[in-house]
Amino acid sequence: MDLLLHLCVIIAIYAIFALSLNVEVGYTGLFNFGHVAFFAVGAYTSALLTLSGVPFVWSLPAALTMAGLCGFLLSIPALKLQGDYFGIATLGFGEILRMIFNNEVWLTKGPMGLPGIPRPEFFGFVFDTLPRYLALSAGFALLTFAILAFVVLSPFGRALKAVRDDETAAEILGKNAYRFKIKSFVIGSVFAGLAGVLWAHYATFIGPGDFTLTETILVLLIVVMGGKGTFPGPVVGAVALIFFQESVRFLRLPPEWTRLLGPLQQMIFGLLLVVLMVFRPEGIIREKGGER
């Protein structure tokens, strides 16, 4: 039972993470290959603040602001780039951030990581048990879903799609594509930060090793497999892939196999990405009216 609840918590967190990436990749067509950076900023900000005694009620908004701010500052130079090179810039940013976490030992304790992150507390109510934490993360997941659905269905969301499908046409219609992309990137970063906060307070330990390219690939695969540019896509992808990933962990395998299991699982993820792109680039759920 605990295993099932644990699975649901992780799925909820990754659903938020994937929904945030979907705003960028799916709706705006930004190739963000460093999305884990904003997840990490959220996680580290909230962890450091709560560890120094700031209540969760304050550390959460601070973490979201910090993630959004990082997204804003990165997007100013990076969004001047066309597709592929934007991907590289974000990839590089993710690596730089991990370097900072590893090297600024006075702040982040470096590779040792931050243990003992407290459970979230709202006005005296502590989310310390598994069912309570599930309620918290599922609540945030629903909230994220609702907010992002609202954003995407609004005229703002239609403008994002217009920028994605034909930037020049959108510009001619008076939409400043650069600004729309920045806004989309900041929104995505804030919600990635939210997922990071939930992750940090759930795991109660974070270190630079938790925020590698592997995480970005996983969340990218979730979005692409579920169906980018659709509402339920990221959620479907999160359920399918996290279920697969976490259940493999609980198989009782001989120890000499587990060394091979990690790379093998990553190989499957990589292969899935390639096969999806070759045979069904739109994912499980196809975007209505989207390009084939």
Place this chain on the structure above:
Amino acid sequence: MDSISYYLQTILNGILAGCIYALFAMGLTLIYGVLNFVNFAHGELIMWGAYFLFLFMAEPFGLPLYVAIIPALALTGCLGLAMDYSVFRPIRRANRLTLLIAAMGLSVLLRNAAQFFWGAEVRTYGFEVIAGTQFLGLYLTTTQFAIIAVTLICVVAVYLLFFKSRLGKSMRALSDNLDLARISGIDTKRSILAAWVISAVLAGIGGILLALDTNLHPEMGIANLIKAFAATLIGGVGNLWGALLGGLLIGLAENIGVLFISPGYKDGIAFVIMVLILLARPYVILGERSD
């Protein structure tokens, strides 16, 4: 060691690193020029090149270095061709996001395949570390001498191939305009295959040199990918000589940079340079090609 030769040694180390980055960047920029997309799996060609050599030097083959290099590079070339044949050719006309994500997936697959077969640990080719010979007050090992020599040979070979042969001419035509090249009767398929082989072999040579100078690791490709990107950006995308120059600049900047900042950030220097270039002259990436 007095301070002047210390600085000279730093510059020499920068040039050595730069030679290797240049080899990576030339292959990357070549594929960008011909196929107009960034091959995110280029780092994996670097890494597999080094591991193929390891494969042929270890049991059961046990070949000496100079012999093992030939099948290792041949296999790396084949890997490049296989990537194109199985993944990139079927989606040649797809949109960019599809291409990019496929390349990303391929990179994850190949990187973890290496880890699956050889493990995540750092390996070496098992040569004893030899003290460098002193040359004008600078230390240079045999490997480092080889890095410079091989890079020079590669640059000359690439020059002859691109500017003195029919194949090179057709590749340059392709990189200017694919459709025009096709209706002019150029065998585009053959040129694309040639571009993949050259790109992969350059990556393999660079990877082997890097592994000889340092060590082998499944992450060695992806770690150097960003540097290769930065180098291509400096030189202007699709420009071979720009990539050469950019690689040398990145290598120099990294080695001179650690005199001033913490070595923990050495790998970040390339990224910072990249951002600065983008801020200063965003037009370099807009596909201005001057080859």
